[in-house]
Amino acid sequence: MSKASAQQARQTPVTQPVRRLHLPQKLRNLELFLLLIACFINASAVVLVQLGALGEIDTTLVLLGAGLAVLVIGLHVVLRFVARDSDPFILPIATVLNGIGIAMIYRIDIADQDSGWESAAVRQTVWSALAILSAIVVLLVIRNHRVLFRYTYIFGFLGVVLLFLPLIPGLGREVSGARVWIGFGSFATFQPGEIAKIALAVFFAGYLVRNRDSLSMVGKKFLGARFPRLRDLGPILVVWALSMSVIIFQRDLGTALLYFGLFLVMLYLATGRLSWVIIGLSLFLGGALLASQTLDYVNGRFTNWLDALNPDVYEARGGSFQLVQGLFGLAKGGLLGTGWGQGRPEITPVPQSDYIIASLGEELGLAGIFAILALYLLFVARGFRIGFAGQDDFGKLLAVGLAFVVALQCFIVIGGVTRVIPLTGLTTPFLAAGGSSLVANWIIVALLLRLSDTVRNQPRLVI
């Protein structure tokens, strides 16, 4: 071996080979540092809740919070071994959001005097543990994201099955009008649509990488944009029909908007054609308008949105009471909020899940809400960044799709609570009480970490 290298050196005497540098795990150390701050933020949130609402500090939930801290640090240790070049910011951001959510849910438990297994905060902590464990499993099982590309159509099938699982009689559960839950007896309800969004993101990415040529190349130019041929409209019509059936049969506007928006953005990314966005948006708006005319519950949502402060609408059954209470809460919070444990977020119906943003806005104020939005912004920006740095098209599409689904979900929920768009029931990612949402979002975290690890190439040479 030395002979060969000597020979090579003789052939090109001016050059000297460069060995790959072994760098210390700078990214992981940065992540650990940020994680410790994140855990400190979470612990202080819980302590402040106890000081504000109870006037004393007891150790029950501080112990549970420590459980969360141990788990995320466990995830961090796993990353040191299986994904050492992954993005260092995603995990701390998700941890802070999850922890603030638990603190708020705990605060509402105190107001409702729930304790033990009845307490939503205890359940949320257990679900967080399950979610982080499933993220660890995903990281350990999927060592390279291209494996997912191989099973594109299986993921598509899985996504559709999960989406329509709640329609099966005996298995599906209806909660406040929307049939998006499954349950066994009175035990353990789960929202399979949350997992479906990941499966569908994988499917869309794989499908579009395989078929985008016909969707992006051909077509007639009209009004400055190239429009696709009629026969290439198939996929978008199928997804549109899927979302419309979600609106009709599951009575869930938000989920339909989420899936259709996801498909539209990934289609735009894969083809770079604005005409798809125009076609898609007009299809969806047309469908939504039609639904608002024909379906009672959609019509009600629109009335509550447009005419929320009308006393008749406010007092009507299923009227805008909840929406307006949320707005009152946000207004009470003002710039700096009432402080943890000192507002009255429990007056709004479901303050710990759909309306957690209004609860947080009341107690942390505008400054707190903007901090939370900034955390989401950073999270989504990291996802886009991973997609941008990616080398293969499937990875690029998947990373951007997963990040965008989080962004769109935030927009739909927070926009609904703040009366920017009609209110639709979706969970605020990481914050809201709900196990299925937590599991799905932590799996998204794991996938983004995995993608960022395979994507980041260490420089071979620095000049």
Place this chain on the structure above:
Amino acid sequence: MNVSELTLLVLRIGFLLLLWMFIFGIVYALRSDLFGQRVRKLTTDAAAPVPAFPVAAAPAAPVPRATPAAPDVPGAASGLATSQNTTRLVITSGPKAGTEFPLGADPITIGRSADSSLVIRDDYTSTHHARLMLWNDEWMLQDLDSTNGTFLAGARVTVPTKIPLNATVKIGATSFELRR
């Protein structure tokens, strides 16, 4: 235990400050992603051949096209660099002239950003400047809309171009060749 209003007020503002400090900490840590890598000024001798406005010089560039490629190693004009006949990338001029690294099947990105495969930190290089990739087993050079351009054998690269073996690719003060 009775907590005074004042304590709660201080704690409330303290918590918000903590949250925002966390956010600004993250933003500070990823500043190189947002604003680009720190620039290293070119030393005078390296910067000398670079004109003040290289973009303006670009139209003139195709003229000397034949000259740099011709005096190369015999057989340069004939062979395009493919995955079979190319094994390494050699830096031929610039601060690190003489270094080389092996080529695999992976694409090579070139730019100032830290996630490039070949990081060139001078004020001439764009954050994501160019990339080399295998396309049908042949090495292609693609300019990623860089400000100052990528030159293959003296000509500015505008569309993805096949690279001949031993032809000079020039980015700022650095040039390199793909070799057997």
